[in-house]
Amino acid sequence: MGDDVEETTLSEENGTMIQQRRSGQDTLLDARGLTKRFGDILANDKVDLVINKGEIHALLGENGAGKSTLVKMFYGSLEPDGGEINWQGNNVDIGNPAAARELGIGMVFQHFSLFEALTVVENIALALPNPGNMTALAERIQAVSREYGLPLNPGDIVADLPVGIRQRIEIVRCLLQEPQLIIMDEPTSVLTPQEADQLFLTLQRLAEEGCAVLYISHRLEEVKRICHHATILRHGQVVRECDPTKETPASLASMMVGADVASVSAAEQKPDIGETRLGLHNLSARAATPFATALNGISLDLRAGEVVAIAGVAGNGQGELFDAISGEMPVAPEMIKLDGTPCGTKSITWRRKREAAFVPEERLGHGAVPGLKLSQNIVLTRHATGDRLVGAGFVSTTQAGLLEKRIKQAFDVRMSHDDPEARSLSGGNLQKFVVGRELDRNPGVLIVNQPTWGVDAGAAALIRQALIDLARSGSAVLVISQDLDEIFEIADRIAVISRGYLSAAEPASDMTRERVGLLMAGEAENQGEMADAH
């Protein structure tokens, strides 16, 4: 009997059940009227959710729709203000994560909850109620991890391991608790397509064994591919339930947003390619710390009018490359040229004055100072580029305030009151602000690292369209991203970074996901090394 047969029966069953309330004999978790309030904001408003045994259940919604709040209540790290949770037919009060684990609820976190200084086995022992003898546990870890195709070496220290392996630790840790429900918060955002496929196989196997999975993801393609049922949240309320296998990513997205999501149009206009604006020539840098990545002979020409995307799994040198281009990490002068002028040692302000603009990955702390107002954050990146923000050493608050309003309107940055501190904005809104702040300048060269990381579909479409429009207006745009959907949506040329080597940038039309995946998994290295030798 093939796996496919089983799957279809499962989804058909779900399809018929959507109409009435889905709880029945196979019900594992039945939440009714869950409500959670943070101050004035109703994060969850009478949410009903039913999860059945052996089901991969997608939880969809925009940023701030209340997904994380909801799963945190299931995992006992938040206390509901109202409503009830029934677990296998019994009303339960999940007071803390340990109680959740005891019931059989495990969680794999979006931001890893691992302890870097500890070994794999120590990390796992911390999550088990009775880990017992460490040597015995190490053997169990090896056995379970191999059985599920997620091999781990129990003695390794987490700090030495790449993200893909770290996620394995989280999953194996969860499996050792023998859970009946696994909650996964955006598990694939750090994986290569091949690693994600392996994860899907594991999930499908778990589902066959009767374990339920609550799956949170922004990637609607994969939700459609692996999930049996989907619950969609908007503004803290359940707005729809559906069978994702019968939907398209676009229809799922519009359910989440509540309106049609504008599709990004890149291909309609052929890029009008101009001069090389930014040139990287054999850019190399040693790793600054043991956990940083060295850059190895990276070469790239970024020309006016095009969007070049750099794909790659997190931690393969994207941050270092960005730091070198922006000027945070000085390199030899000839390695980086802006309009032909060597500038490897020049400051970030020098580069900004020559029309370059930079948006780093980490929006809070790197892209914006958390405790400063938005207008003050504008002054920080744009003081030297002629917006009359600074005169004779004095900051013009009026001018900064005007800019802040302009960016707010152009990029739909939502805020509770005028000119708030950066930290008070939600992740998606702050991302719109930090991208908008640079786009508002109409820069000649724009370097963006992870432009839409953790941003909902609507805001992501807005940012992507703005990037394309900027390129079409004659600027050079370099996008570093881990999101392949995004890359194929906006890029004219695609290069892949792997362990600090960059593959040659090839036209997007010649690239396939499989090819990008192979390059991510290390072929970019070989290619990069060959280019080195020439």
Added chain:
Amino acid sequence: MFEAVLLTVITAATPILIAAIGELVAERSGVLNLGVEGMMIMGAVIGFAVANQTGSGTLGVIAAVAAGMAMSALFGFLVLILVANQVATGLALTILGIGFSGLIGEAFIGVPGLILPELYIPVLSEIPFIGPVFFQQDAIVYLGFALVAVVAYVLFKTRLGLVLRAVGNNHGSAHALGYSVIKVRFMAVLFGGGCAGLAGAYMSLAYTPQWVENMTAGRGWIALALVVFSSWLPLRVIVGAYLFGAVSVLNLHAQAVELDIPSQLLSSLPYLATIVVLVLISANRRLTLVNTPACLGKPFVPDR
């Protein structure tokens, strides 16, 4: 002569050893308590006062430990519950301790004190040279070594120690897994305070059995430096404490034999050694990362 020097090294090393092992536990949990000096001096004065009033050295020691813990409880309340800045609060605790101990101790200046009895371990203490040095010490000296051994064992071989290290390494994750960060840290801070109090008692009941204002004379700061020197590894605290103890004794002996080295230079040696060690351990970043509590000094506010 050599035997006498060795004996003074042991007495010089013991208080900083005990204070440092307590602070090491607190720092491993992620709390930087700069109030060691203040807790120590409070232990010294309370220990002296209680021993003097009751005539019992044991009661004095117990009272000193309690005084250190009371001081650390105040610190813990401020930095863990009210989330005050750890550095500022620790400095304030030191200033408070020095001032308050002076007030309490005013009545005891010049009063002859008790001295803790030396424990003669049968047979072993009869051995020439080795006997007097190693087996004729007071109970606190032995207790110091026992503390180091117990802390080393608990930290690296038990679940309690694993949780403690986890909390110090990543308090967000520890909280997400359901451990009570505040509780673990409070316990660690209390342990640190108790040890500092015990170290203080050693100062006023064994090292110099009398009360002198500000008698700890910066040993709390040396203990803090020692924790860094040991790169947060308990067994290295012994090495460091004896090294620092030897330097301070050397200082006295150098003055006695009128060696031509400025005493200020000698007193600064422990700190210079700490700087050198800091440079050396930061060269091996991996080791530093594994042993340095990543959350050291960072405030934690649970999101519940």
